[in-house]
């Protein structure tokens with residue numbers, strides 16, 4: 001079974017190359033000032049231009065307005081927009097229509113009640129990102145290196161393709177795949193040596209663990 005991996009929060013060309021060489025299907029760039037992974041539009045454009053054909057370039061934004069998204073899509077060659085804030089289903093549909101790019105909506109999961117959101121957004125988004133809900137008061141709505149209870153999404157069927165995210169590491173990814181049946185995975189902290197600093201060895205270790213799973 002082929003599992004597609006998104007390595008998110010890339011800031012350096014050598015880390016983009018390491019992700020692509022290790023077999024990542026997607027690379028992600030973060031546009032959120034509070035994040036240690038935040039990149040400028042110009043930096044992201046330079047990184048994106050070097051991404052090999054066949055690897056999808058994803059822009060992660062949080063409650064972004066049209067003015068920012070207009071500038072983003074005009075500056076950076078992109079394959080997908082990831083909405084990782086409190087965007088409503090109507091806003092997801094609006095962004096999709098306005099930019100003509102596939103949209104992936106992140107949904108935070110902490111308890112059973114959160115799982116219903118997946119069906120709601122599955123009707124309007126091209127992909128879903130099923131992530132751990134950020135703790136109350138956290139500075140970041142994602143990218144906190146925290147997992148949720150994988151039993152909550154155990155082999156469920158949803159109307160749109162989905163990725164599992166939240167605290168994935170080379171050590172726990174086999175168990176995450178086994179428990180959820182996920183065919184796509186997204187991670188950031190688990191392949192970093194410090195917040196915002198990707199480690200090519202950890203990227204390779206993660207991809208090897210996925211291939212072995």
Ligand SMILES: O=C(O)c1ccccc1N[C@@H]1O[C@H](COP(=O)(O)O)[C@@H](O)[C@H]1O
Pocket residue numbers: 008009028030032035036037060062084131140141142143144145146165166167168186187188189190
């Ligand atoms: O990574 C960030 O800094 C970030 C900031 C704001 C929203 C989302 C963010 N990251 C996303 O969260 C997943 C899971 O992260 P982690 O593996 O638990 O660290 C990450 O892949 C991004 O899609």
